[in-house]
Amino acid sequence: MKSLKIFLFVFIIILIIMSAVLIIQHNRDQPDDAGGNNSMQQKEKSDQERAEEYAKKMKPKIEEDLRESDIHGFIKKITFKNQVTINPMGHIIIRGYINDEPERFSFEALLRYESGKVDSMSYDPDLSDRFIDWEEYKDEPEVKENYLKSFTKEEREQYLRDIGEKE
Incomplete structure (x- = not known):
């Protein structure tokens, strides 16, 4: 009878250890993120x-x-x-x-x-400046003059070349 109790005790301990190992193994195999995350990355x-x-x-x-x-x-x-x-x-x-x-x-x-x-x-x-239509200001030549005065001499010459007013 004593050996039967020892056998059952050892058997139960082995079952508990095996169950714990299986649970740990199962949890380790599960991904950390939610299931929808992978499909969301594919959609993006x-x-x-x-x-x-x-x-x-x-x-x-x-x-x-x-x-x-x-x-x-x-x-x-x-x-x-x-x-x-x-x-x-x-x-x-x-x-x-x-x-x-x-x-x-x-x-x-x-x-x-x-x-x-x-x-x-x-x-x-700088690009937007190259798209200015100066014909809209033909009645107000001082607008263009004041605008050109805001440049250095080199910038002014380059601007005039860019818009086709100077060779």
Whole structure:
């Protein structure tokens, strides 16, 4: 009888140890994150891929809009950066620059997915200055004169060359 009690005691201890080992093993094999996290990362990736495809399709439209704004024929080359982003509002953002000068002549285009048009454009101040239509101020020549006086001599000459008023 005594050996039966010892046998049962050892048997129960072995069962408890085996159960604990199985529970620990099972918990170790479980991922730390919630199940929806993996599908969310895949969805974000597919949104990014869709945005990049749409951006590629819309680059000619962005170039067209830039050339329409370029009334002085300043743009020689348009370069798009490789990064396409999606802002919190869902707009697709494409960045680029003009004439190999990313520090001075960069732009940003906002697209709405599948709208087929450029939602809005923003330009660096130097680039925006090259798009000013001085014909609107022909009755107020002092506006242009005052604007040009804000530049150094070299900047003024470069600006006038850029807008086609000086060779």
